[in-house]
Amino acid sequence: MTSLCIGLAGVVWASLPLQEVTLAWQHSVEKVRWEEDYQVTPAGLVLQEARVRGSGAGMEIPDDARLRDGAWHYHRHLPPLQPLHAGRTPEAGDYQLCVKGGCQPLSHWLGPPTHTIAAVDFWACEPGDAADQRKALP
Template sequence: MLGLCLGLAGTLWAQVPTDNFTLAWNHSIEKIRWEEDYNVTLQGLVLVEARVKGTGAGMEIPDDAYFKDGNWHYQPKLPTLPILRLGRTPEAGDFELCFTQISGDIQCKAMSHWIGPPNKHIAAVEVWGCDNQAMTIE
């Protein structure tokens, strides 16, 4: 298992034991939930699918999206990401990480569970595969 690392500027704050995860959040203005499914690989993070419940400011649904179970589903066309940098402020709310536990149950927890609540002094977090060669923790 590779694992998911959370930190900033090369400093490791926490590790989450998973090879795939869902990153979820509510749009800061529209309050509509977004979800993105990622696989953790040796090359980086691969965005597999994204879902959004509706449209709004800056939330256009791609032409190839399909509607299922109350969400618009689509496959973003992005290269493998060595690092995913996320803005994180108290005003915008927190991200949620969901992953399958060894028992097979899906666990979802706010990112603050691993790294504390968002704050104004550190307004970002970086996410990467723990064994990703593009991001080495010294």
């Protein structure tokens, strides 16, 4: 069974036994929520759908997006991401991982964002591989 690994440069900080996850965050300037739904597969994270609750600087709504329940829903056709690399700083706020409607900030597993480690990776991994590679949290 594939898990979601969270870390940086191949070093696992946390491993979660998930097959589906939503990555959510608030745009640091526009203060608008973004959400991306991923399926965790052996090939990597496959983006299923994305949603944004508004537009603004650097937040263009795709032409094929549809407004539903107060958010613009759209699909991007990307190859599996292995890893998905994301910036993570105190100024930008933290990401949330959402599963079945419940969300937790990434700091729940990793501690708060810091300037010394300003990024995080998400990738699909096998649970045994993650246990062998796990290091102390930064």
